[in-house]
Amino acid sequence: MISDQDFEARYVNALFDGTAFPEASAGNAFSANRLVRNSEHLGAEDLARAWRNPHALIHLFHNGDPVLRTDASGAVAAFTLQQTAKLNYDAAAGIYLGDRDGVPYLAATIVSSDDLPAPYTTLDMRSLVITGSVAAEDVASIAHGWSLLSWHANNRFCAHCGQACEKTQAGYRRQCPACEREHFPRLDPVSIMLVVDGSNCLLGRQPRFQPGMYSCLAGFIEPGETLENAVRREVMEEAAIEISAVRYHSTQPWPFPHTLMIGCFAKAESTAITMDAAELEDCRWFSREEVGAMLTGSGELKTPPPMAIAHQLIRAYYDLSG
Amino acid sequence: MISDQDFEARYVNALFDGTAFPEASAGNAFSANRLVRNSEHLGAEDLARAWRNPHALIHLFHNGDPVLRTDASGAVAAFTLQQTAKLNYDAAAGIYLGDRDGVPYLAATIVSSDDLPAPYTTLDMRSLVITGSVAAEDVASIAHGWSLLSWHANNRFCAHCGQACEKTQAGYRRQCPACEREHFPRLDPVSIMLVVDGSNCLLGRQPRFQPGMYSCLAGFIEPGETLENAVRREVMEEAAIEISAVRYHSTQPWPFPHTLMIGCFAKAESTAITMDAAELEDCRWFSREEVGAMLTGSGELKTPPPMAIAHQLIRAYYDLSG
Numbered sequence: 001m002i003s004d005q006d007f008e009a010r011y012v013n014a015l016f017d018g019t020a021f022p023e024a025s026a027g028n029a030f031s032a033n034r035l036v037r038n039s040e041h042l043g044a045e046d047l048a049r050a051w052r053n054p055h056a057l058i059h060l061f062h063n064g065d066p067v068l069r070t071d072a073s074g075a076v077a078a079f080t081l082q083q084t085a086k087l088n089y090d091a092a093a094g095i096y097l098g099d100r101d102g103v104p105y106l107a108a109t110i111v112s113s114d115d116l117p118a119p120y121t122t123l124d125m126r127s128l129v130i131t132g133s134v135a136a137e138d139v140a141s142i143a144h145g146w147s148l149l150s151w152h153a154n155n156r157f158c159a160h161c162g163q164a165c166e167k168t169q170a171g172y173r174r175q176c177p178a179c180e181r182e183h184f185p186r187l188d189p190v191s192i193m194l195v196v197d198g199s200n201c202l203l204g205r206q207p208r209f210q211p212g213m214y215s216c217l218a219g220f221i222e223p224g225e226t227l228e229n230a231v232r233r234e235v236m237e238e239a240a241i242e243i244s245a246v247r248y249h250s251t252q253p254w255p256f257p258h259t260l261m262i263g264c265f266a267k268a269e270s271t272a273i274t275m276d277a278a279e280l281e282d283c284r285w286f287s288r289e290e291v292g293a294m295l296t297g298s299g300e301l302k303t304p305p306p307m308a309i310a311h312q313l314i315r316a317y318y319d320l321s322g
Numbered sequence: 323m324i325s326d327q328d329f330e331a332r333y334v335n336a337l338f339d340g341t342a343f344p345e346a347s348a349g350n351a352f353s354a355n356r357l358v359r360n361s362e363h364l365g366a367e368d369l370a371r372a373w374r375n376p377h378a379l380i381h382l383f384h385n386g387d388p389v390l391r392t393d394a395s396g397a398v399a400a401f402t403l404q405q406t407a408k409l410n411y412d413a414a415a416g417i418y419l420g421d422r423d424g425v426p427y428l429a430a431t432i433v434s435s436d437d438l439p440a441p442y443t444t445l446d447m448r449s450l451v452i453t454g455s456v457a458a459e460d461v462a463s464i465a466h467g468w469s470l471l472s473w474h475a476n477n478r479f480c481a482h483c484g485q486a487c488e489k490t491q492a493g494y495r496r497q498c499p500a501c502e503r504e505h506f507p508r509l510d511p512v513s514i515m516l517v518v519d520g521s522n523c524l525l526g527r528q529p530r531f532q533p534g535m536y537s538c539l540a541g542f543i544e545p546g547e548t549l550e551n552a553v554r555r556e557v558m559e560e561a562a563i564e565i566s567a568v569r570y571h572s573t574q575p576w577p578f579p580h581t582l583m584i585g586c587f588a589k590a591e592s593t594a595i596t597m598d599a600a601e602l603e604d605c606r607w608f609s610r611e612e613v614g615a616m617l618t619g620s621g622e623l624k625t626p627p628p629m630a631i632a633h634q635l636i637r638a639y640y641d642l643s644g
Binding site for chain 1: 336337338345347348350352353355357358359360361362363419462463465466467469470473476477478479480481482483484485486494503505506507508509510511518541542543544545546547548549550551555559567568569570572573574575577580582584587589598600601638639642
């Protein structure tokens with residue numbers, strides 16, 4: 001009989017090997033969500049109670065972007081209901097996201113597409129992260145709110161029978177009054193991978209990218225495949241590179257509109273690229289030196305900004321060899 | 323300037339640390355899918371060509387279960403079109419899944435719910451795995467086919483506008499002729515976790531489980547959270563146990579109907595359980611000895627069978643300390 005200490009040393013450390021370091025997911029944008037949801041057990045009464053709570057805070061969206069109020073003390077993106085009394089938002093379609101430090105957080109959409117009255121403005125979510133104008137935990141709950149509001153807006157009808165369906169569970173479900181089918185919020189898992197071959201890594205560019213930007217390959221995971229097989233399939237389809245080992249790095253909730261990015265490293269077993277020209281306009285190997293210059297964004301070529309998990313994957317590869 | 327060998331030893335090994343072993347996902351049921359999809363670029367012509375190919379093989383489903391043909395040489399679950407000429411299946415709603423060794427694989431549903439003519443029978447997918455009557459790679463492509471067919475059957479209408487929508491891209495998309503919205507197959511990411519505290523692990527049972535069965539906690543990942551935060555939330559909601567480190571173990575495509583199970587180990591930082599009685603009827607700590615007996619299935623208490631990723635997580639925890 002071995003001691004509990006020995007037992008723990010022998011297998012618990014093995015199970016959690018590598019996790020003594022801060023988890024990589026925590027370094028990704030939109031990951032700092034502190035809302036306590038309890039969405040399984042929320043109902044219309046909880047939603048109504050949140051709306052009546054004078055301490056409740058609300059995230060608002062206007063033409064697809066978060067609403068900010070900027071004054072001398074900085075930018076704010078979570079408002080009391082009193083502060084937003086003059087804004088015309090659709091409270092009936094609003095969602096109770098959860099609680100932070102006991103304060104209920106709500107999300108709703110401005111009804112009119114007209115400009116907002118001062119001091120209210122909007123800032124797109126990418127810029128919200130890049131400028132750092134709002135705290136990371138607010139950015140995360142804004143992203144959370146937008147993923148759910150987008151899902152409701154794009155799923156007003158029951159995909160099973162075609163009738164109009166209704167928001168239930170404070171915004172965490174929809175249900176069809178005709179066929180009674182319950183619909184869960186959609187979350188699309190996407191694999192995104194940095195392919196590594198010795199000291200080189202593989203990056204591609206899509207025609208829609210900013211000039212000079214190269215990024216990791218990526219694609220939706222499909223039914224009937226593991227994460228690792230999805231990574232291999234995606235790299236084969238886009239670049240015809242064979243992959244052996246795949247290693248999970250981190251995840252990122254990505255609110256465009258409701259994606260779960262799953263970042264991996266993928267070990268190349270071949271180097272000759274056959275690019276999928278329907279997806280990419282270029283795809284090639286980059287040396288560590290090239291990537292180092294691209295991460296700073298100072299040269300002609302660049303990686304995506306730090307808010308993107310692709311940047312974090314490339315940064316981790318670069319730093320590990322520093 | 324260090325050599326390429328030194329360079330690789332310094333960082334490539336670090337990136338892929340732990341992946342020198344066979345990846346855990348490959349040990350999960352439904353993971354052995356060898357179909358080459360190329361779904362991005364499939365169209366109606368590819369589907370029609372597959373149906374005309376005399377070598378094409380088809381997976382059929384009857385009342386939700388895969389169709390088998392059993393004769394002296396064993397069970398078969400992929401048929402030539404000639405073999406299935408007398409079966410009344412809905413070819414118009416059929417899907418071109420992809421190719422295996424150059425042979426196109428199709429999937430379709432039997433129209434009538436009446437019994438099938440001999441030698442055709444059905445076997446539910448769980449039993450198909452447990453009995454081992456069909457090769458693992460067939461089981462995986464059957465699961466793949468069922469996830470897509472279920473999605474089509476449950477998404478006949480456009481969730482955006484309520485009109486009937488249509489299968490496109492050989493079955494890998496739907497599109498609405500009214501609003502032109504494109505719909506992608508749904509894949510729901512679920513986190514499933516074995517919570518470990520020293521030499522004990524946490525298992526729960528839902529009322530719907532077989533008598534004596536205990537399993538890992540699990541739940542849908544929601545918009546606005548990382549995998550690791552989803553694991554912490556789920557364990558907090560179901561058992562009120564605090565989690566520190568979370569470590570990715572493996573994924574499993576789960577065809578009931580289209581879920582991506584993401585298995586993790588989660589390190590407990592507290593031990594007092596407050597169970598969510600709406601979800602679970604019991605939840606408690608198990609010693610390694612208890613779990614060892616449960617894995618064999620010989621006693622009163624048991625784990626899920628090896629086809630479930632929960633079993634694989636529990637098995638990995640048990641084996642690591644063996």
